Amino acid sequence: MSDLFYNAAPNATRIAPPLPEPRQYPAKPGQVYLFGTCVLDLFFPEAGLDAIRLLEREGIRVHFPQAQSCCGQPAYTSGYTEEARAVARAQLKLFREDWPLVVPSGSCAGMIRQHYAELFKDEPATLRQVQALAERTFELAEFLLHVCKVELKDQGAQARVALHTSCSARREMNTHLHGRALLAQLERVERVEHDHESECCGFGGTFSVRMPDISGAMVADKTRALQESGAAQVVSADCGCLLNINGALEKQNAPLRGQHLASFLWQRTGGSR
Structure with a gap:
């Protein structure tokens, strides 16, 4: 979802973050969290299950905290900072173990990795937690490619x-x-x-x-x-x-x-x- 268009809201003054820096990828972990995203949960639940299946096939145990909801991006990019902060704070409580957070949505992963720090810049203790979470947040395709180093075997038709x-x-x-x-x-x-x-x-x-x-x-x-x-x-x-x-x-x-x-x-x- 484009920041350019979200900024049409009268009280939205967001500056797009710089392009992502090259990452240092960890070794494949034994356990991960999956952040399912609200849209996936409501409209594409089979995609969430398939994401879990892909990860489990790599020998990874997937944890899915049931209390998770939205990442807060719609409120944030529409200028509702306090509401976005409340939503984000609720998510932060769910991912306390030092496991990677895998997100089957690049826009939601980008919200957590790039924008949570802006939301909590005036709360030093929370900011440290947010920065640590950002470092272990990965979009699903990125995680499969660079952390799991999957080698896919095509079994479908042309x-x-x-x-x-x-x-x-x-x-x-x-x-x-x-x-x-x-x-x-x-x-x-x-x-x-x-x-x-x-x-x-x-x-x-x-x-x-x-x-x-x-x-x-x-x-x-x-x-x-x-x-x-x-x-x-x-x-x-x-x-x-x-x-x-x-x-x-x-x-x-x-x-x-x-x-x-x-x-x-x-x-x-x-x-x-």
Whole structure:
């Protein structure tokens, strides 16, 4: 979700963080937390389960605190700092063990890794906790690629797919690079390029509600480019974008649909539910 569009709120004055620095990745751990995100939990629960299955297949025990909810990004990027701080504080209480926090959403991972420090900059004790959590927060594709060092064995049929990545996830977590690298391991999957690939799909959280005409024009451009690419399927690591893109495609009566990267990888590599 793009900070540019969130800043349309009268009281939102956010400055995008710098591009992420190269990370030093740890050895594969025995245990991790999974932060499921609110959109995934409500609309794509199978993707959350597939993320867990991918991690468990790597020999990792996955912990999912049941009290988790939103990361606080919608409130934060709409200018509601106090509300965002309250939501973030509730999440901080749930991830106290020194295990990596794996997030199947680049935008939510970016919120925790890049923006929590801004929320708690005036609370030194909490800030230290936030900074420690940020260092062990990983987007799912990033974690599979650089920490688990997965070697995927493609068991699916020939397929042409288009990869869509959230604009803020690209900027803050480099999810487009991680997604491309994982898809490249699948021998019978051809990733096709498409116009508007780096542009926002028009969702932007509350932006799509406040400015529906502009949002609708953006997703129309996005879906047109995806259909013209010749891809038979769309893959994305962000559920908000999938909601918007799939909703637009359905209204257009188009056969093309998007699937979360976790589910796509699980199914392509022999997983079954």
